[in-house]
Amino acid sequence: MDEGVMAIDDLDSWMWAEAVRRQEQADRIQRQFFKKATHQPRRQWEPPVDIFETTDAIYVIVALPGVSDATLSDLEVRGDTLYVAGQRQVPTPGERAVLHRLEIPHGHFERAITLPWPRLTIAGHELTDGCLYLTLAKR
Template identity: 45%
Template sequence: MKVRDPTIWMWGEALDMLERADRLHRQFFQLSGAGRASPTWEPPLDIFETASQLIVMVALPGVTADAVAVDVELGAIVVRGQRRLPAFCANCDIRRLELPYGNFERRIELPGQQLQLGARRLEDGCLTLELNKLGVP
């Protein structure tokens, strides 16, 4: 049986912890826009591209469609809203809280090509935005 080198194992654990800390920092400490309630977290997203579209999927577990706003700005789309604690939490002690709650905002920079916001769906905890490329058949 091969003996594991503890320095390599410890270095890997340290890097994993730094990565988790960095991810939490990005989620919870984002700058806010003026005149709005300050966002406290930034939802993660995926962006896919086809010949005719950009498809953006934003992870918003437990967020209702009426709690999300999508604004198209010059060169970007901004997704903002609020994730509230469940109603039963009013009379309970929280033992662990890993999913972020409160106001959120995510600014998505767009490529230089012209895009038009098409379909918008919120299902299975993900907001899917379809951005159609203009001038593409």
């Protein structure tokens, strides 16, 4: 056999082995980051929060773009934990719109935040500018 042909065959074998190795690596990464939660019966996401404290209250800001009061299903303090849950629908700008990218989370969301302050009550809430603003009164 010609050595030039042998080198091409070796190169093809190496390239194929490298492609398979990289595909397996990509599959492992995909499984690691996108595995289904076994303890949750439905797909959900957790909105980010900011928490501030004054002498009289705790202020919690929850990032909820596109969520209305009507789609909030849970907003309460139970014990030392604040619960916020609801639904964010995928916005539909028009029947002929073509989706090119979907980065803002959608579907069921749920956030449970254990707070170090005992006996808080929700004194008020407002959804504005894509955020839920909560005031938790200290008792």
